[in-house]
Amino acid sequence: MLSISEMKQLVKLVDESSLTEFEYETEKGKIKMKKGGEHVTSPVVSAPTVQAVLPAPQLETTEVTATPTTSTEDLHVITSPMVGTFYSSPNPESPAFVEVGAMVHEKTVVAIIEAMKLLNDVDADVTGEIVEILASNGELVEFGQPLFKVRKK
DSSP states (O other): OOOHHHHHHHHHHHHHSSOSEEEEEOSSOEEEEEEETTEEOOOOOOOGGGOOOOOOOOOOOOOOOOOOOSOSTTEEEEEOSSSEEEESSSSTTSOOSOOTTOEEOTTOEEEEEEETTEEEEEEOOSOEEEEEEOSOTTOEEOTTOEEEEEEEO
């Protein structure tokens, strides 16, 4: 079966292409993706160890305020590495990975993107302070969509 990084690349390639349907089958499993409307359907994966399921997202309204900045030169934007569902915490009962004002470094997990029933960590990739959160918990995000603004330190 494909590794997580290979699946990410496959989703990206299909998303960026004009294909509306893609199917890949091996002795170990089958992946089928269809594009259309507002979402990409989840593939059929026959290897049960590859699948992970989150409870239904609990959409919540959170007021997010940004710290005023004088220049955008010192801001870094963390973007979504793939199409999927944005989660701000590891589970509905846990606090968010980061809040406005939180200090992060390159390996700090700031969110999870669920794609094809797989959970993918989103790392900060920069050292600094979270100044704005641009996505809501449970929101469908696109590849390259801005998720956070970080003031670099």
